[in-house]
Amino acid sequence: MNIRSLTRGDGVVIGAAVVLFIASFLDLVGIDCPQGVDCSNFSSNAWDALGLLMSMFIAGIIGAALIVVGRAVPGRKVAGLDLGQFGVALTVFALWTAFWNIIDADNAGAGMILGLLSTIVLAAGAVATPLVPALKAPLVGAPKPQVASPYGQPGHPGQGYGYPGAQQGPYGGQPGQPGQPQPSYGGPQPGQPGPGQPAQGGQPGAPGPKQDGSAGGNFEAFWFAVPVARPLYGEDGSPSPIAELAPGTWYLAVEQRGPGLIAQTQDGRRGLLQDTTGIQRG
Secondary structure: OOHHHOEHHHHHHHHHHHHHHHHOOOOOEOOOOOOOOOOHHHOOOHHHOHHHHHHHHHHHHHHHHHHHHHHHOOOOEEOOEEHHHHHHHHHHHHHHHHHHHHHHOOOEOHHHHHHHHHHHHHHHHHHHOOOOHHHHOEOOOOOOOOOOOOEOOOOOOOOOEOOOOOOOOOOOOOOOOOOOOOOOOOOOOOOOOOOOOOEOOOEOOOOOOOOOOOOOOOOOOEEEEOOOOEEEEOOOOOOOEEEEEOOOOOEEEEEEEOOEEEEEOOOOOEEEEOOOOOOEEO
């Protein structure tokens, strides 16, 4: 899982789940023990009450795990719901259980109080993350572009395929050899007549082949990065995401399709990026 796909809201959910797990080992009920009397046999935690353990503590922890996994693997569903939606429902259920159990307790202990506070933060983070812009921001900021990309060749930093700062030829062409100049976009190619020169075959003024930067005619491929995690949908228009673009990684835009872009991931998958607001061009 790419940790850069996690948001600040996911960080809140993970932290609350850790505190909830710790609270399960603390006393559920406070006991006023007289001086000189050993009351250790009267203390109990959530692991001594299976119903409360499963419906409050374990349910909240599983809900947090489903939210995080749903963020990393979009499109997976449980009972017709996305993993993230199912996880949110479990965190709300855990809060509901904790609230009524602490209302019913005569003398709530540290485990019950801390468990209630944890489920409040857990459910609030799960519900508010898609709604609050501050919680939708990346948990880990995007780093500066790497000098060498995964497509680069060892021993030649800064010249690898995929690095936005490297000199790139037209998309779809072959990379040039060292020491040979690269033809400019739309200019004459080696072995082809330039402007005002006769074409091969002795036909003066015959038009040469059209030079294009991409299949779209006016579109030139470029590298870009997304500010926050965004889903990548299939080119056929299917509603289910096929991948998720994570901040801090460079992707290749190969085609313009309406307001969106056809993007290619580093493993070769292509899909439609519908939301292009705020992208950073390489």
